[in-house]
Amino acid sequence: MATSTYLTNPVVTVNSVALTGFCTSAEMMRVQESIDTTAFGQSSREYSSGLANNECTMTLFLTYAAAEVYATLKSLVGTRTTVTLKPTSAATSATNPVLTLTGAYLESLPVLTGSVGEMSQIDITFTGGVYTEVVV
């Protein structure tokens, strides 16, 4: 039985701007690339750890109002920034850590999207960066 429910009230920041109120989905993925070190004579593949290649994706309502989503992201395309996710808005602790990607790169930004009768939403992905977990 699940003992905790997460990501119902997370904290999402991009470049230190709190975008929680505009975000409907977020995921931070730790990736440690594998390097094949299998040699002759071995009967199964063997891997070693390569470079970290972390990623953070999120879905946001696209708003053009002053100091909101578009204003946050428009100057970040092609640059590196810091992205944080925290499972809940409660105090930071070992059970509610701040998960951070420092130096994550934003390659692309949908600047206008939408369909009739729907709120305009965008999916963005930050790639790379150093992953840290703060518990205090």
Added chain:
Amino acid sequence: MKLIIVSELVGTPGDQYVPAEGINVEALLEGGFIKQEKPTKEK
């Protein structure tokens, strides 16, 4: 030059903004989230 918070999405408006590691300050200025406070001249 001192950085001052403008948007509550960044912190308390009027407080000094101290960027953490990796923060793109130029993007925050361009987006209107913070502003630069010019030092006042002493008479």
